[in-house]
Amino acid sequence: MLENLNYLQNPDFPNRYICPEKLFFYLQTNYSDLILQVGTSYLGKPIYKITLGNGETRVLAWSQMHGNESNATHAMLDLLEVFKHQPNLQEDLYSKITLDFIFMLNPDGSEKWTRRNALDIDMNRDYLKLSSKEFPLLKKMAESGNYDYALNLHEQRTIFTTDGENPATLSFLAPSENFEREITETRKKAMAVISRIYEVINPLIPNQIARYNDEFYPTSTGDNFTKMGIATILYEGGHFPNDYKRKGTRKFYTIALYEGLKAISELKGSTENWETYQQIPENKETHFDVIYRNVKLNTDFECVLDIAVQYKEEIFEGDDEISFTPIVVEVGDIGKKKGWKEIDCTGKRFISDKKFPKLDAEVNFIIE
Numbered sequence: 001m002l003e004n005l006n007y008l009q010n011p012d013f014p015n016r017y018i019c020p021e022k023l024f025f026y027l028q029t030n031y032s033d034l035i036l037q038v039g040t041s042y043l044g045k046p047i048y049k050i051t052l053g054n055g056e057t058r059v060l061a062w063s064q065m066h067g068n069e070s071n072a073t074h075a076m077l078d079l080l081e082v083f084k085h086q087p088n089l090q091e092d093l094y095s096k097i098t099l100d101f102i103f104m105l106n107p108d109g110s111e112k113w114t115r116r117n118a119l120d121i122d123m124n125r126d127y128l129k130l131s132s133k134e135f136p137l138l139k140k141m142a143e144s145g146n147y148d149y150a151l152n153l154h155e156q157r158t159i160f161t162t163d164g165e166n167p168a169t170l171s172f173l174a175p176s177e178n179f180e181r182e183i184t185e186t187r188k189k190a191m192a193v194i195s196r197i198y199e200v201i202n203p204l205i206p207n208q209i210a211r212y213n214d215e216f217y218p219t220s221t222g223d224n225f226t227k228m229g230i231a232t233i234l235y236e237g238g239h240f241p242n243d244y245k246r247k248g249t250r251k252f253y254t255i256a257l258y259e260g261l262k263a264i265s266e267l268k269g270s271t272e273n274w275e276t277y278q279q280i281p282e283n284k285e286t287h288f289d290v291i292y293r294n295v296k297l298n299t300d301f302e303c304v305l306d307i308a309v310q311y312k313e314e315i316f317e318g319d320d321e322i323s324f325t326p327i328v329v330e331v332g333d334i335g336k337k338k339g340w341k342e343i344d345c346t347g348k349r350f351i352s353d354k355k356f357p358k359l360d361a362e363v364n365f366i367i368e
Contacts, residue, residue, distance in 0.1 A: 005258055007251050008085060010077040015321040016245050018070050020045055020107040027103065031080075038102065039137040042118045045107035047137060050076075052101065053094030057268055059261065060230070061151035062102035062138055065123045065221070067109020067116070068313060071237035071246055072153030075254040076101055082258070089258075096265035100145065105134055113315040113322055124154075125219045135221075142225055149193070149264050150232040151257075152222045155246075158239040158310070158340065160283045166207040167241060167340075168283050169249055170256055172197065173212035173234035175222035181214050188271035189231035195276035196263035197256050205252055211280040212236065231269075233260060239287075239340070244311065244324060288329065291339030292367060294346045297356050306334035307357050326363040331356070343367065 012026055027035050027048055035048045063072035083090035104110050108118035116122050123135040130136050142150065152175075160168040174190035176182070183191075194211070202209050212234065217223050225232045235256065240248035288308040297303040308330035313322045330337075345367050352365035 005082065005089060005255060006086065007254060008078065008081045009247075009250070010074070010081040013074060013077055016070055016074075016250075017113065017315055017320060017322050018073055018104075018110065019320070020104060020111050023073070023104060024048070026077075038141070039134070041106070041108045042133045043108045045111075047102065047105060047107065047134065049100055049102050049141075052099045053097050055094060055096040055098050055265065057097045057149070057264060058145065058147045059097055059099045059149045059151065059264055060102075060142055060145060060147045061099065061153060062105045063153050064104040064106050064110045065135075065138075065152075066154060067106045067111070068113045069115075069153075069155035069237070070110070071155050071250055071253045072235065072257075073104060074250045075153070075257045076103065078250065078254040079258055082254070093261055093265055096268075097261060099261065100141065100147075102138060102141075105138060113313060124221050125217070127221055127224045128219050138221070142228065142230060147230050148269060149189070150222075150225050150230045151260060152225070152232055152234045153257075154234065154236050155249075156236040156238045156283075158244075158289055159285050159287050160210065160238055161286045162207050162210045162281045162284070164284055164286045164338070167239035167287075168210040168236075169205055169208040169238050169240050170201065170252055171210040171212055171236040171238060171283055172280070173214060173222070173236075174277065175220070175226045175232055175234060176214045176216040177223060177227040179216045181216060184226075185271065186226055186229055186231050188274040189267070189269055190226070190233045191274040191277035192267055192271045193231070193233055193260055193263045194280070195273050196267070197259045198276065198280055200259050201252060201256055204255075208240075209280060210283040211277065212283055235260075241340075245321075286338055288334070288337055288339050290326065290341045290343070291334055291337070292343050292345050294344060295350050295367070296345070296348075297350055298352075299355055303356075305332050307331050308334050308337065308339070309363060328357045328359055328361055328363060331359065 290309040311324035
C-alpha cells in the first residue's frame, strides 16, 4: 500500500535543473557497481544505465529523452533515496523485476535545457530514421533485451488540465500500435499498470490525473515499442498549482514511478482491471500561465483586448536553476481559455514603449 512509501527528496539534487556532470559524478560515486556506460552523446557526454534487481519481469525505462524534462530523472534519484531508508521496499521489488534505467538519454539537450539534442533532432520522433547518435542506443536495447515492459518518461506543458479547472499534474498513455487504435493485448497490459497507478494516486491529487489522446504516431518511440510487443507506459509530469519548479509534481511522479514498478511486479503481464484506464479523463488544452484581461491599449482608436503569457524556461550560463521569461503568446479575445493567474486590467493603464504587445516577444509592458 502507498502508506508504506515515505517520500524523500534526494538532497543532492534540490533544483529542477540537473547538471549532467553533477549527475555523472553522483552515479559514479554512489552506484559504480550498478551503472554501465552504454554510449555517448553527439557532444561526447556519457550515457549511463543503472540495473536494479534480478527478478523475472524485465523493465526498460529512460529519462530526459527531451533535455528540458527532468522530473523523471528526479523521480529515479528520489526513489533511490527512499530505498536507502526503506530497504524492505527495495528488496521486495528487486526480487520480482529487473529494471534497466537509462539516465538522461539526451545529456546535450539536458545541459542546455532544450527539448531536442545537439543536432536539433527530437529523439521521440527518430524511431525510423535513426538520425541521432543517442536514440539508436535505446532502440538496440529494446530490441535485444527481452523486455516485458517499458516506461517512456516525459513532462508536459502547463497548458493541460483534466477538466478545464484542475491541472493535469500527471498524465499517462498506453500508446497505440496502429492507426486504428486497436486495443491489443499488449496495450491492455500497459493499461492495467496505469489503472493501478491511477487507483492509488487519484485520491492523493483528485482530478489531477489525465490520459493522453491515443493517436498513432508511426515515428514515435512508445508506439513502436508497443508494436514490438513491449507493454509501454508513457508518463507525463505536468503543472502543480503555484509550483513552476515542479517540486509537487516531482513528489507525485516519484510515487507514480514506484507504484508503476510495483504494479508491474504484481501483474506480471496480467491485464486485470485494464478497463479502469478508460475512466481516466483525457487531457484538455485549456490554460495559459497568465492572462491579462480587458487591457486598453494606447492606440488612436478604442482597443480593448486580452493578452496571454507563457513562461519560457531557460538556463543561463553560470546558473544552477532555470529562469522563467514571460513571453506573449496570444492577444485578442481569449475568453475561451483560462489563466493559472488572471489579472483584470479594467480601469488601469497599459504602459510600454510600444503601442501594442508583440507576439512571441518578451513581455515589455506593465499594468498600473
